[in-house]
Amino acid sequence: MSLNVLKIAALAGDGIGPEVMREAVKVLHAVEKKHAITFQITEAPVGWAGIDAAGKALPDETLTLCRGSEAILFGSVGLPERDPTIPKEERPERAALLRLRKEFGLFANLRPVRLYQTLAHTCPLQPERQGDGIDLLVVRELTGGMYFGQPKKTEDVEIDGVKFRRAIDTMVYTTPEIERIAHVAFQSAQSRRKKVTSIDKANVLENGVLWREVVTKVGAQYPDVVLEHMFVDNGAMQLMLRPTQFDVMLCENMFGDILSDEAAALAGSLGMLPSASLGARSGERTFGFYEPAGGTAPDIAGKNLANPIAQILSTALMLRYTFGLNDAAMAIENAVGQAIDSGLRTGDIYTAKDPAARRIGTAEMGSAIAAAI
């Protein structure tokens, strides 16, 4: 791959967004020096910052910048306390976040969940259930299923003289939609521990039967990856009982929404969890949108308390999935591991019980990780 200038749109957003984005950019500059890469990082407002700057959660100039970039590095948007008179569809969560997902056809959501050994105390599971460490990847289909299926409505009905209201959501999946997300899961497993657990409800839902059939067919193209199927109710339980059995969990949209949050709890803090949302591959690049799993954390914003690791690890995912720079991605992940192993902790992962732990702020954590690179 030619190592020309790599164009990144950096949209920090609201709350802790700007603080953690600053640290991610610091780390990217360290990567530039170490790995002789040049990033063109252009910052633009989004969310309430977009409304303040240009009257819209996703200003036209920000969208134009995103269209001209190869990846979007996103902070978080939304401040629940701000201006309740603004209608839902103009508020940042819908007008910026959902709009960007739709605009760029981001059908694959990848959420790696990793519990660092030295942070075992932040995991809600007892040590014997953590095995040698929890390390799994949830691959969630993001643009199909019940979230988007039609019809979708609430209506007044009258049946046998009885009047009531009813709500209808429709779950629809087509074979191409299942195939493309299944390929993402199998390819991800190839560079991990080579196992895919496909989650469905094939004992009850037509969608589950088709999902299982298509995933099995796609799986046959990846003989080096072990495929197993699991019903979603059992999957939810197994995540709590024996999370170490999972490598890649492949889920449709709603099951993935629920299980990825359940899995996230295993890592102890939202501040540790990155995510990637990928679109279709075009040429040699896959357009991607990279963001921390958490939100704007208004309770700690502006106080140098936020953990920047989720944002920093999101940049590692960006280097890996959009730019194919696996070594640089690993350098970031190793630097994070080094900072954690040396005892550095933001408040969310700090415990006074650990004598080796040293409590530091957002900026200090970013600087330590950049220095480790």
Ligand code: NAD
């Ligand atoms: P949140 O994720 O912002 O916060 C939940 C809890 O986790 C808080 O106690 C917070 O302090 C903590 N937390 C989150 N990230 C952290 C970090 N990096 N370091 C340390 N602690 C961290 O969720 P919320 O309070 O429900 O939502 C606040 C706002 O964020 C809402 O407006 C919501 O819509 C928005 N939100 C945005 C996104 C996004 O932009 N993708 C995602 C989730 C929530």
